[in-house]
Amino acid sequence: MKILALRVAAFRRFVEPVAIETFGDGVNVLCGPNEMGKSTMFHALEAAFLTRHKVSGGALDAMRPYGGGEPLVEVDFEAQGRRWHIRKQFGRGASALLSDLDSGAIVARNAEAEERLAELTGRSSDLPGSFGLVWVRQKQTLSLPEPDIDPAGKVKDRGERAILRDVIGREIETAAFDAAFEGVRDRTKRALDLLLTPSRAGIKKDGPLYVAQQLRDDAKKERDETRTIAQAAEQRLNDIVEMTRRLGELEAEVQSNASGSGTLALEARRAAAIDTRSQRDLAREAMRAREAEHAAALGALASRKKLAEALDQKRAGYATAVETGRQIGTWTSEIEADPALPGVIDRLGVLEQQRAVAEAELSGHAATVDIAVEEGGRGRIEIGGSPLQESRSFAVVEPLEIRIPGIAAISISTAHAARGAELRAKSEAATREIEDALKRLGVATTEQARERAQARAKKQADLAAARARLSDLAPRGAEVLASDIAQIEAELAAVAQASLSEPDVERLKSVAMDARLTFNALSAQAMDDDDFRRLDGEIVAARKTEENRKSEIGRLRDELAHAKGAQQASDENGRAGELAAREGEFERAEAEAQRLRHEAEALRLLERTLAAIEAQAKAAYSAPISRRLGRHLERVFGTSELTFRDDFAVDALRRAAGTETVTALSDGTREQLSILVRLTFAEILAESGRGVPLVVDDPLAYSDDARLAAVCGELAAASSVPQIIVLTCRERAFEILPGRRLTVTNWRPER
Numbered sequence: 236m237k238i239l240a241l242r243v244a245a246f247r248r249f250v251e252p253v254a255i256e257t258f259g260d261g262v263n264v265l266c267g268p269n270e271m272g273k274s275t276m277f278h279a280l281e282a283a284f285l286t287r288h289k290v291s292g293g294a295l296d297a298m299r300p301y302g303g304g305e306p307l308v309e310v311d312f313e314a315q316g317r318r319w320h321i322r323k324q325f326g327r328g329a330s331a332l333l334s335d336l337d338s339g340a341i342v343a344r345n346a347e348a349e350e351r352l353a354e355l356t357g358r359s360s361d362l363p364g365s366f367g368l369v370w371v372r373q374k375q376t377l378s379l380p381e382p383d384i385d386p387a388g389k390v391k392d393r394g395e396r397a398i399l400r401d402v403i404g405r406e407i408e409t410a411a412f413d414a415a416f417e418g419v420r421d422r423t424k425r426a427l428d429l430l431l432t433p434s435r436a437g438i439k440k441d442g443p444l445y446v447a448q449q450l451r452d453d454a455k456k457e458r459d460e461t462r463t464i465a466q467a468a469e470q471r472l473n474d475i476v477e478m479t480r481r482l483g484e485l486e487a488e489v490q491s492n493a494s495g496s497g498t499l500a501l502e503a504r505r506a507a508a509i510d511t512r513s514q515r516d517l518a519r520e521a522m523r524a525r526e527a528e529h530a531a532a533l534g535a536l537a538s539r540k541k542l543a544e545a546l547d548q549k550r551a552g553y554a555t556a557v558e559t560g561r562q563i564g565t566w567t568s569e570i571e572a573d574p575a576l577p578g579v580i581d582r583l584g585v586l587e588q589q590r591a592v593a594e595a596e597l598s599g600h601a602a603t604v605d606i607a608v609e610e611g612g613r614g615r616i617e618i619g620g621s622p623l624q625e626s627r628s629f630a631v632v633e634p635l636e637i638r639i640p641g642i643a644a645i646s647i648s649t650a651h652a653a654r655g656a657e658l659r660a661k662s663e664a665a666t667r668e669i670e671d672a673l674k675r676l677g678v679a680t681t682e683q684a685r686e687r688a689q690a691r692a693k694k695q696a697d698l699a700a701a702r703a704r705l706s707d708l709a710p711r712g713a714e715v716l717a718s719d720i721a722q723i724e725a726e727l728a729a730v731a732q733a734s735l736s737e738p739d740v741e742r743l744k745s746v747a748m749d750a751r752l753t754f755n756a757l758s759a760q761a762m763d764d765d766d767f768r769r770l771d772g773e774i775v776a777a778r779k780t781e782e783n784r785k786s787e788i789g790r791l792r793d794e795l796a797h798a799k800g801a802q803q804a805s806d807e808n809g810r811a812g813e814l815a816a817r818e819g820e821f822e823r824a825e826a827e828a829q830r831l832r833h834e835a836e837a838l839r840l841l842e843r844t845l846a847a848i849e850a851q852a853k854a855a856y857s858a859p860i861s862r863r864l865g866r867h868l869e870r871v872f873g874t875s876e877l878t879f880r881d882d883f884a885v886d887a888l889r890r891a892a893g894t895e896t897v898t899a900l901s902d903g904t905r906e907q908l909s910i911l912v913r914l915t916f917a918e919i920l921a922e923s924g925r926g927v928p929l930v931v932d933d934p935l936a937y938s939d940d941a942r943l944a945a946v947c948g949e950l951a952a953a954s955s956v957p958q959i960i961v962l963t964c965r966e967r968a969f970e971i972l973p974g975r976r977l978t979v980t981n982w983r984p985e986r
Contacts, residue, residue, distance in 0.1 A: 236313065236314040236355075236356060236357075236926060236927045236928065236957065236958075237258070237260065237312060237313045237928060237957050237958040238258045238280070238310065238311075238312050238928055238958060238960065239258050239310075239311035239312055239313060239318065239336075240254065240255065240256045240257075240258060240277060240282075240310065240311040241254065241255045241258070241276060241280060241308075241309075241311075241336065242254040242307075242308070242309040242982050242984070243275070243276070243279045243306075243307065243308050244304075244307040244308075244982070244984050245299070245300055245304030245305055245307060246272070246275060246278075246279055246298055246299075246300065246305070246306040246307065246308060247275040247278060247279075247297070247298060247306075248272040248300065249272055249275055249300065249696055250254075250300045250302055250304065251684055252307075252981065252982040252983060252984050253272070253875040253979050253980065253981060253982055254278065254979070254980055254981075254982035255977050255978070255979055255980075256980065257976075257977055257978065258818055258958070258960070258977065259958075259975045260807070260958060260976070261951075261958065261959065261974055262950060262951055262959045262960065262962065262972060262973060263960045263961070263974055263975045263977055263978075264960075264961045264962070264972060264974050264975070264977065265961070265962045265963070265966070265977040265979075266603065266963055266965075266966040266969060266976065267966075268964055269964050271485045271964070271979070272979070273932065273963070273964065274372075274373050274931070274932050274933070274962070275792045276979075277370075277372060277373070277930065277932040278298070279308045280310065280370070280930060281370065282306070282308050282325070282367075283308045283309075283310040283321055283323055284300060284310070284321075284352065284356060284366060285360075285361075285363055285366060285654065286325075287331075287361065288323045288324065288325060288329045288345065288349070289329050289330040290325060291769065295325060295326060296324055298326075299326070302328060305324065305325060305326035305327050305328065306323075306325040306326060307325070307984060308323050308325075309321065309322045309326050309984075310323075311322075312781040314355040314356060315355060316338075316725050317335065317337070317371070318334065318335075318336035318356065319334065319335065319336055319342075320332075320333070320334040320335075320336045321333050321334075321348070321352055322334070330344070330345060331346075331348040331349055331352075332344055332348060333348040333352055334711075345965055349631060352373055356927065357398070357925045358394065359394050359397070360882075362392065362393050362394030362395075363394060363395065364393070364394035364395065364397075364398050364924060365920050366927060367382070367393050367394070367395045367705060367918070368380065368382065368395050368398070368399070368913065368916040368917075369913050369917045369927060369928070369929045369930065370703065370928075370929075370930045371909070371910075371913060371930065371931045371932060371934070372932055373932040373933045374408075374933070375909075375932075376910060376931060376933075376934045376936075377902055377905055377906050377909070377937075378409075378883070378905070378909065379885040379897050379905060379908055379909050379912060380883070380884070380885065380909065380912050380913060380916065381882075381884040382395035382396045382399060382882065382883045382884065383882070384691050384884070385396050385397045388914060391827075395883075396882060397460040397884055398884055398920075398925070399916070399919070400766060401792055402919055402920060402923035402925060403859050403860070403919065404448070410601075416845070416848075419845065420842075420845050421843075423841050423842050423845065424842070426834075426838050427835070427838045427839065427842060429442050429443060430442050430443060430444045430831065430834070430835040430838070431444075431839070433833055435839060435842075436959075444828070444831040444832065444835055447824070447827045447831050448828045450824045450827070450828075451821070451824040451825050453824075453825070454817070454821040454823075454824040454825075455821050455825075457817050457820070457821075458817035458818055458820070458821045461594070461817045462814055462817075465814050465903075466864070467570075467801070471581065471798050471801060471802050474794075474798055475795065475798050475799060475802065478791050478795045478798065479793060479795065480482050481787075481791060482788065482791045482792065482795065483788055483922070485784055485788050485791070486788065489784060489785070489788070490782060494968065499773045499776060500812055501654045501770065501773055505767075505768060505770055505771070505774065508761070508762040508766075508770065509874045510758055511673055511757070511760055511761040511762065512761045512762060512767070513759055514757050515754065515757040515758050515759070515761040515795070516755045517758070518750070518753050518758075520752075520756050521750050521752070521753070522747070522751050522754040524749040524750075525743070525746050525749075525750040526747045526750070526751070528743050528746075528747070529743040529744050529746070529747040532743050538740075539558045546890060564761055566694055566697065566698045567698065575927070576913070577688060577692075583669060583673075583681050584681075586668050586669050587665075587669065587681060587683050589661065589665045590661075590662050590665035590666060590669070590748050593659075593661045593662040593665070596654075604628065604635065604637075604647060605626075605627075605985065606618075606623060606626060606627055606628075606637075607626045607788070608623060608624070608625055610862075613625070615640065615698060616637060616638070616639055617637070617638040617639075617640065618635070618636075618637055619635070619636065623971040634646060634647065635647045637892075638790070649715040649906040650717065655674050664857075669681065701935075706754025713769075719886040722979045729926055733780045737965075747763070766924065776827045780846045789805040797895075858878065859874065859919065860912075860916075860919065861877065861879070861913055863915045863918055864877060864912060864915040865912060865920065867911045867912065867915065867949045870945060870948070870949065871907060871911065871942065871949065872888075872890070872945060873890075874890070874891060875888060876888075876889045876891065877891045877912070879906065885897055885908065885912060888900060888908065901937070902937040902963060903935075903937035903938045903939065903942065906934065906935055906936065906937055906967075907935065907938055907946050908940055910931060910934055910935065910946055910950075911930060911946065911949060913931070914929060914950065914953055914956070915947060917929040917956045917959075918953060918955050918956055921955045921956050921957055922955055926955075926956065926957045928957065928959065928960055929950075929953075930957035930959075930960045930962075931958070931960070931961055931962070931966065932962045933963055934961065934963065935968075936965075940968075943971070944969060944971050947969070947971050947972040950972060951972060951973050951974065959983060
C-alpha cells in the first residue's frame with residue numbers, strides 16, 4: 236500500500252482546505268516550521284484509515300479547528316494493485332465514500348466503505364493492525380514499540396501482535412497457534428478448571444475431585460470410628476486378662492507381707508542410727524568448746540607478743556627522736572653563727588666582676604713603655620721614685636714620671652688619663668670591699684668563701700632531713716611518744732596477768748586434739764545425713780507401697796467388674812461385619828479420588844507441555860525480527876543485539892559493554908532504536924505482501940549528527956518498504972535524508 240495524495244479541510248489546525256499531492260515511492264519528507272500543521276497531516280491520515288466517519292464526542296472535537304467546522308479528509312492511495320480514493324466527512328452530514336480512482340466509480344458508501352477500506356489495508360474491523368506498528372506519532376519515537384499496548388499503557392487487542400504472528404508464522408511454519416493446537420489447549424483448560432483452581436495450586440471447591448475427596452474422607456472417618464469400636468472391644472478382653480493377673484499378684488504380696496516385718500526392721504535401724512548420731516553431736520560440741528579455749532589462749536599469747544614488739548619499737552623510736560632533736564639544736568646554732576650567707580657570696584661575685592671589667596678597660600686604654608736597662612745603668616733610672624734594676628715594660632694609663640738623676644726627668648701621659656684614674660679608683664674600691672668580706676668570713680680567697688657557703692647549705696639540707704625524720708618518728712612530739720610507751724607498758728602488764736603461758740597453751744592444744752579424735756571416731760560409727768535421709772525415704776516408701784497396694788487391689792476389683800459387664804454388652808460379631816462394609820466403602824472412595832488426582836496431574840502435565848510449546852514458538856517469532864533488525868543495528872550501533880519478550884516488546888540492548896534495559900538507555904538511543912524496530916516491522920510486512928507506509932512524525936529529535944546520519948541511511952536504503960513518510964521541523968538536519976520533498980498547497984473540495 237502507498238499514499239498518493241492527502242487533502243484536509245476544517246481539520247484541527249487547517250481551517251482552509253489544503254493538500255499534499257506529490258507523494259511518491261520510497262522516502263517522502265515534509266519539512267516545515269513549528270505550527271505548520273505537520274502533526275495535523277499525520278492525524279488526518281489516521282482519521283482517514285483508522286477512524287469511523289460516525290465518530291463523536293471527544294474524538295470528533297479533537298479533529299475540529301478552534302473556529303469550528305466539520306472535518307473533511309480525502310486520501311488517494313494504492314492497494315492490492317489498484318488506485319483508490321477514500322473521502323470521509325465527520326460531524327454533521329457524516330459520510331464515507333470509497334471510489335476507484337482510475338474509473339471514478341463509487342465502490343462503497345458509509346459502513347460498507349469502512350469495511351471495504353479495512354479489507355484493502357489488511358486490517359480486522361476497527362483495530363489499527365499493521366498501521367499501529369509503523370505509524371508513529373510525535374514524541375512516540377521515545378518509546379520502543381509495544382504491540383497491543385494502547386497509549387494509556389494498558390494491554391488491549393489492537394491487532395498488532397496478531398498480524399505479526401500471522402506474517403512471521405508463515406515464514407517459520409509453526410503450528411503453535413493453529414486451530415488444532417488452540418482446541419487442545421482449550422479442552423485441557425476446561426477440564427482442569429473443573430478439577431483445580433485457576434492458579435492450579437489447589438483443588439476447586441465443589442468440583443469432581445473435591446467431592447470425591449470429601450466422600451473419601453467421610454468414608455475413612457466412618458471406617459476409623461468402626462475400627463476404633465472393634466479395637467476397643469478387643470482391648471477390653473486383653474485388659475480383663477491383665478487385670479486378673481495383676482490382682483492375683485497383689486493379693487499374694489499382701490499375704491506375704493501381712494506381718495509388716497519389712498517396715499519394722501527399717502524403723503529399728505532408724506532408732507539405732509538416731510542414738511549413734513546423738514553421741515556424735517555431743518562429741519562435736521565438746522570438741523568445738525576445747526578448740527575455742529585453745530584458740531582464745533593462743534590469741535592472748537599472740538597479743539602479748541605483739542604488744543612487747545610494739546613497746547620495743549616505741550622505745551627505739553623515742554631514743555632516736557631524742558638524739559635527732561639534740562642534733563637539730565646543734566646544727567641550728569652552727570648555721571645561725573655562720574656568716575657565709577648566699578647574699579654575701581653573690582656580692583663577692585658581683586665585686587669580682589666589676590673589678591675584672593675595670594681592669595680590662597684599663598688594659599684597653601693603656602700605653603706600653605718598654606725600658607731596656609744596660610749593665611751600667613742599673614739603679615740609675617727611677618720610676619715613681621723607685622730605682623729600676625732591670626729591663627721592664629709598663630702599661631701607662633695615668634701620668635708616669637721617669638727620672639734619670641743628673642740627666643733628665645721624663646713625664647708620660649695618655650689621652651685617657653682621666654678615664655684611667657676613674658677605672659683605677661673603681662678597681663681599688665672593689666678590691667677593698669672584697670678583702671673586707673673575706674676578712675669577715677675568715678678566709679683568704681673568694682673560692683674558700685664559696686666552699687664555706689656550700690658547707691653551710693649542706694648543713695641546712697641535713698637539718699631539714701633531720702626535722703623530717705623527727706616528724707616521722709614523733710609527729711606529735713617526743714613527750715607524746717613517751718606517753719605512748721607508758722600506755723603500752725601498762726597494757727602489756729595487764730595482758731601478762733590475764734594470759735596463759737606457752738606451756739599452758741600447749742596443754743589446751745593437746746586437750747582439743749583429744750576431743751577431735753573422739754568426735755572422728757563417733758562420726759565414723761554414725762550414719763551420715765544422706766544415708767539417714769535415704770532411710771527415712773525408705774520407711775515412707777514402704778508405708779506408701781503398702782497403702783498403694785491396698786488401694787490398687789480395690790481399684791482393680793472395681794475396674795474388672797466394669798470391664799466384664801461392658802464386654803458382655805458388646806456385640807462383637809455385628810461390629811466385625813460393619814467394619815468389613817466400611818473398609819469396602821473407603822477403598823472404593825479412595826480409588827475414585829486417586830483416579831481423579833491422576834487425571835488432574837496428567838492434565839496439568841499436558842497444560843505445562845502446551846505452555847512450553849507455546850513459549851518455544853513465541854521465541855521463534857522474534858528470530859525473523861532479530862535477523863532483519865541486526866543488519867540495521869550493526870550499521871548504526873556496531874556489534875549489538877536487541878532482545879524481545881514473547882509479546883514482541885523490546886526487552887534490552889546487548890552490547891560488548893553489557894546488557895541494558897530499554898528504560899536505562901538515553902532518549903536519543905531509545906528513539907533511534909524505535910525507528911529501526913518500526914522500519915524492521917515495515918520490511919517484514921512488505922515482504923509478506925501486506926506492506927503499508929512507514930510514517931513517523933518529528934523523529935530523531937534527540938539524536939547526535941552521526942547517529943542521525945546513520946539512521947537516515949537505513950531509511951534511504953530500505954528498498955523493500957513501499958513508502959516512507961517523514962514529517963519534521965528540522966529541515967537542515969534532514970538534508971542528509973534523500974527522497975521526495977513534499978509541499979502543502981491550497982485545495983478546493985468538490986461539493
